[in-house]
Amino acid sequence: MAYRPTERTEARRTQTRERIVRAALALVAQGGYREAQVAAVAARAGVATGTVYRHFPSKADLLTEVFRVASSHEVEAVEQAARFGSAASQHEVDAVAQAGGDFARERIAAAVETFARRALQGRRLAWALLAEPVDPAVEAERLQFRRAYADVFARTIADGIASGELPEQDPAFTATALVGAIGEALVGPLSPTHAGTDVDALVRNLIIFSLRSTTDQELSPHVHRRAA
Template sequence: MAYRRTEAVVARLTETRERIVDAALALVARHGYGGTGIPAIAAEAGLSTGALYRYFPSKAELFDEVFRRGSQREIDVCAEAARQPGPARERLARVVEVFARRALKGRRLAWALLAEPVDPLVEADRLRYRLPYRDIFAGIIEDGISAGEIAPQDAVLTASAMTGALNEALIGPLAPQAKRTDQDMLIAGLARFCVQAVGPDPRSSRKDRP
């Protein structure tokens, strides 16, 4: 008869796996991928190195899970900000501010998620995890178009450009060797850029007509 894991065993394995990921995420947030080793993660999780490898056969697989877990947390926060009521441009600015302010507050983790050199496995996920941000912006833009607040346009194209611009604009300020910047000015500039990217309010031009 094949061995079947009991619910208690499955729960214990799941809890241990979660503890490993939480420990790795905490260490990456402090030291980045390059400064975080498997022995340190195992010690943080209260395990031996050998026991850890039973859950994650390679460092790349563990770091990929860390990346996905950390990225999803940020996506969820931005999605919640996008769901708050208000005009489309106000919602765009709110999401940009939430994204940028959280990145600048947790600089080491943000650098790891956005730009730190990583294993190809993590790099592939890094590209895929840009899509949810694009979809958040595209959804707001589409709402604005439906409400007549934003002129008709390719919402996905505009949102893709916004997502790429935000990532690129934050890489410099987040870099480990970067000097501290005026965060409020940086965030305001990013929000202004994204709001202007959707074009002028079409209702203003209609009001100016005789």
């Protein structure tokens, strides 16, 4: 009879794979992609170097998975923040909305703040996710990562438009631009060469920028002409 892995061996295999991913993630979070050398990853995961290649066809594939895991974790946190803002529940959101409250803006601010504070707390990992030069294969994931963020903001903006709180606009456009803005604004402070960021001031600037850019205002005739 041919060899067939039992559930038990399958489970072990999966566990090993996860240990490898976690080890690589920890190393990236500690010192960026540079420290995620295959030998170092294997050592930290308690496996032989060759074992890594029994689970991933190449180092780039491993790093791609690490990127995916880390980034989806970040996106989820921001999504959670965007869901309710500082409200405790959907119920409270609805209540405030009914009262004509500005909950979409509150939710945007909460999402931005979560994005930024998490990044500045885990600076090295955030740098790896947002800006660190890396193998093109991993780089491609970055484009997805940004899109995922943008989707979160787009939903919130669309809600705000539907409730009349935000002016008519293309939610996907504004959300994409916003994610680009936040990401780029964080790149400098996150850079390993940068030191001494005033986190609160940065968060404040980011929130102000984000709310400005989603909300209408009078444009001078001069400007209107150009934008028309």
